[in-house]
Amino acid sequence: MNASPRDDRTGDDMGELVPFPCPSTAPASSTGTTLIASANEFDTSGPVVGAELLTDVEQHQRVNAHRWTELVAAIVPARWQNRDHHNHVRAELVLRAVRVPLRYPVAVARGSVTAARAWWAWVSVRDFYDAAKQAQQLAQRFQDIQRYRVRRRWSTLGVLVVGGAGLLVTGMVVGPIVWWATAAPVSVALAVAGRRKDGSPGRKNVFPGTRTLAWTINGDVLVEAFQAAKVIGPKDGLAFFLRPRRDGDGWAVIIDLPAGRKASSAIAARESLASALGVDETQLILERVRGTGGHAGRVAVWVADTDPLAQPPLRSYLEDLPGLSIWDGVTIGATARGKVVTVAFCWTAWLIAGLPRYGKSNLLRLFLVAACLDPHTRIYAVDLKDGADFNPLRPVAHRLLIASAEGAETEETLLRLLALLIELESEVLDRYKRFKDMPEADVPEGKITRDLVAAGMPWLVLAIDECQLAFEELGSDTKQVKDLRRVIVDKVSWLVRKGPAAGATVLLATQKPDRGAIPTRLRDNISSRAALRLPTQQSNDMALGTGKGAAGVDATKFTERHRGAAWLLADDLSGVGASEGVIIRAAKLDLAPTRAAAEAGRERRVALGLLTGDAAGHHPPAPVEGATLTELVAASGAGAEPVDAESVESVESEAARPMPEVLELLADVLGEDETGIVATADLAQRIGWDPKALGEALRRLDIPAPRPPRQRIGGSKHPVSAQSIDAIIAAIVEHDGK
Numbered sequence: 036m037n038a039s040p041r042d043d044r045t046g047d048d049m050g051e052l053v054p055f056p057c058p059s060t061a062p063a064s065s066t067g068t069t070l071i072a073s074a075n076e077f078d079t080s081g082p083v084v085g086a087e088l089l090t091d092v093e094q095h096q097r098v099n100a101h102r103w104t105e106l107v108a109a110i111v112p113a114r115w116q117n118r119d120h121h122n123h124v125r126a127e128l129v130l131r132a133v134r135v136p137l138r139y140p141v142a143v144a145r146g147s148v149t150a151a152r153a154w155w156a157w158v159s160v161r162d163f164y165d166a167a168k169q170a171q172q173l174a175q176r177f178q179d180i181q182r183y184r185v186r187r188r189w190s191t192l193g194v195l196v197v198g199g200a201g202l203l204v205t206g207m208v209v210g211p212i213v214w215w216a217t218a219a220p221v222s223v224a225l226a227v228a229g230r231r232k233d234g235s236p237g238r239k240n241v242f243p244g245t246r247t248l249a250w251t252i253n254g255d256v257l258v259e260a261f262q263a264a265k266v267i268g269p270k271d272g273l274a275f276f277l278r279p280r281r282d283g284d285g286w287a288v289i290i291d292l293p294a295g296r297k298a299s300s301a302i303a304a305r306e307s308l309a310s311a312l313g314v315d316e317t318q319l320i321l322e323r324v325r326g327t328g329g330h331a332g333r334v335a336v337w338v339a340d341t342d343p344l345a346q347p348p349l350r351s352y353l354e355d356l357p358g359l360s361i362w363d364g365v366t367i368g369a370t371a372r373g374k375v376v377t378v379a380f381c382w383t384a385w386l387i388a389g390l391p392r393y394g395k396s397n398l399l400r401l402f403l404v405a406a407c408l409d410p411h412t413r414i415y416a417v418d419l420k421d422g423a424d425f426n427p428l429r430p431v432a433h434r435l436l437i438a439s440a441e442g443a444e445t446e447e448t449l450l451r452l453l454a455l456l457i458e459l460e461s462e463v464l465d466r467y468k469r470f471k472d473m474p475e476a477d478v479p480e481g482k483i484t485r486d487l488v489a490a491g492m493p494w495l496v497l498a499i500d501e502c503q504l505a506f507e508e509l510g511s512d513t514k515q516v517k518d519l520r521r522v523i524v525d526k527v528s529w530l531v532r533k534g535p536a537a538g539a540t541v542l543l544a545t546q547k548p549d550r551g552a553i554p555t556r557l558r559d560n561i562s563s564r565a566a567l568r569l570p571t572q573q574s575n576d577m578a579l580g581t582g583k584g585a586a587g588v589d590a591t592k593f594t595e596r597h598r599g600a601a602w603l604l605a606d607d608l609s610g611v612g613a614s615e616g617v618i619i620r621a622a623k624l625d626l627a628p629t630r631a632a633a634e635a636g637r638e639r640r641v642a643l644g645l646l647t648g649d650a651a652g653h654h655p656p657a658p659v660e661g662a663t664l665t666e667l668v669a670a671s672g673a674g675a676e677p678v679d680a681e682s683v684e685s686v687e688s689e690a691a692r693p694m695p696e697v698l699e700l701l702a703d704v705l706g707e708d709e710t711g712i713v714a715t716a717d718l719a720q721r722i723g724w725d726p727k728a729l730g731e732a733l734r735r736l737d738i739p740a741p742r743p744p745r746q747r748i749g750g751s752k753h754p755v756s757a758q759s760i761d762a763i764i765a766a767i768v769e770h771d772g773k
């Protein structure tokens with residue numbers, strides 16, 4: 036279990052699972068320089084059996100020696116840098132040699148055509164003809180052109196006759212060896228002329244090929260690529276912080292950009308850089324090097340030999356049913372370079388978005404299986420798409436709600452979901468009350484602690500698959516269903532905000548991360564995001580955050596071969612840069628291991644007396660009654676807080692008020708650096724509202740209009756109604772902070 040995903044790969048079969056390391060073997064690192072460490076370097080298995088005491092001088096000498104070895108390794112030709120690569124090159128050469136008899140005649144034929152074309156262009160004086168035509172002097176020059184043509188035809192004939200006769204005579208005197216001796220170099224010349232060059236149609240770009248070797252040795256190609264992608268200026272150069280070297284199944288280098296150039300710009304220009312380097316963008320991984328070893332202009336570049344995301348699925352260590360605590364995070368997969376990715380489970384909420392059939396439910400299941408295996412969790416699992424994904428969780432789930440075959444939109448399902456949320460909410464509220472009565476030493480930060488969880492206050496896990504089916508209002512909804520959805524969104528938003536401190540994590544998965552499906556007041560509070568393949572830039576920005584697509588964090592670039600590949604923005608426990616955005620391959624966890632984990636989780640809970648809810652045969656809460664719903668709707672209108680929320684406020688000072696819709700919409704369209712005034716009509720158009728309605732809504736919220744309220748904007752002939760962007764942003768910030 037301790038080997039890297041690549042090392043353990045046993046075949047090319049896409050269906051075969053590739054093991055990947057247990058998180059305990061992946062030491063967290065705070066320095067950015069670990070970015071260049073390969074997955075192999077995470078293998079820290081086995082006990083420490085010996086140690087060496089070094090003086091400062093000895094240590095200095097060793098560091099120097101290591102640096103020199105790296106330098107030498109980096110400047111020697113690629114094929115000598117490591118044995119694997121050597122073998123790879125040898126195999127490639129043998130393959131080429133075997134193909135020669137087939138390719139040579141084709142190349143000679145292509146070269147003959149090329150040569151014939153070149154001869155024809157020369158004999159018909161094409162260049163002179165074209166130049167004269169362009170200068171509109173064809174009539175004056177025609178005589179000259181004709182003279183050249185005749186001369187060149189005679190020259191050709193002369194060469195053919197003299198050459199042919201010469202060959203014939205010497206052949207008859209010396210023997211046919213002369214003909215072979217002439218034909219051989221001519222055919223080689225034709226084959227060279229007719230060879231398919233890198234980049235020609237149909238030609239596979241072999242990486243590492245000639246280009247890679249070139250930049251391995253002097254880096255010129257990299258500099259040209261960065262210049263071509265406009266990441267650096269045409270006269271700028273690059274400094275190698277770490278010289279190019281083989282790393283896993285690709286090439287790694289760490290570059291310092293010229294002063295003033297940002298690593299984030301290089302990351303945003305990934306596609307252009309990939310084009311300049313002649314590789315698919317999935318093969319090019321760019322990461323900022325942060326921490327003590329990094330700075331804002333330092334980029335770690337890794338160019339994979341093949342698409343690292345279209346590989347056999349990774350096997351999850353969770354299949355081995357390890358004992359674990361979700362406090363240590365969950366290992367959900369590996370980066371494109373094969374480094375283990377462990378992310379935070381506690382103190383956050385998760386939004387997983389992606390097109391159908393790209394692995395959302397699988398990713399969600401990884402979290403749920405980790406929760407199953409930790410007996411100190413209480414699972415509330417909701418599958419709104421009537422699938423089989425959550426069925427295996429039945430032995431362990433405190434509550435399991437699977438939408439009926441008629442679909443999640445049925446009022447019955449929504450009422451059951453609401454009952455489940457109310458149960459969860461009252462547990463959270465109860466905990467806040469209990470914290471208040473506890474000695475400060477037990478709740479030093481007024482929040483749940485690991486000790487409290489171990490002492491019988493399990494971590495609450497709410498997972499909703501296809502959550503948009505509960506949140507999004509449909510045209511066919513009755514008023515009651517609309518109210519129901521609004522209350523559900525309020526309750527989930529409240530849990531996202533207030534849950535973590537009381538020990539609750541909300542996990543949402545959706546194929547539709549837009550505003551209707553996940554309202555802004557809910558989405559903005561979700562700090563951990565994962566986006567599998569998405570269809571549009573808009574959905575990408577909704578799933579990962581405004582402006583992320585432009586910054587290169589772009590899940591629309593995944594293709595149909597990239598199931599389980601995702602952009603991740605989350606609290607990173609394994610030092611892979613997930614907090615900045617990193618591409619991962621999620622491990623694959625099927626239903627059978629999920630069931631096994633649920634059974635194991637059940638046994639562990641039974642042993643500790645922690646089996647509760649549906650799994651323990653206790654009745655689920657009854658669906659919410661109409662009268663209760665009416666009360667909840669009224670409370671929701673008053674501010675979306677649970678009825679006895681004061682207890683929370685006494686522990687946490689934050690008060691929650693849902694953001695008015697108009698501010699939600701404006702928050703989505705206003706850029707962070709926008710300021711000044713804007714025409715009401717322009718602003719209204721950006722959110723798809725009527726200008727009058729917008730003006731009215733802003734007035735109702737007491738957002739001050741600029742003085743005077745009508746001004747000439749953008750060269751308009753007459754003064755038009757205007758709004759102050761600063762005042763609107765201040766109102767949004769004020770609401771966000773509450």
Ligand SMILES: Nc1ncnc2c1ncn2[C@@H]1O[C@H](COP(=O)(O)OP(=O)(O)OP(=O)(O)O)[C@@H](O)[C@H]1O
Pocket residue numbers: 348349389390391392393394395396397398422546598599600620621622623624
């Ligand atoms: N991490 C992964 N690695 C490789 N293949 C995966 C991975 N995750 C999912 N898949 C493949 O993608 C398919 C769809 O997975 P999953 O059901 O999780 O997707 P989904 O996005 O939830 O789909 P839907 O929206 O239809 O529920 C699976 O059958 C599996 O073959």
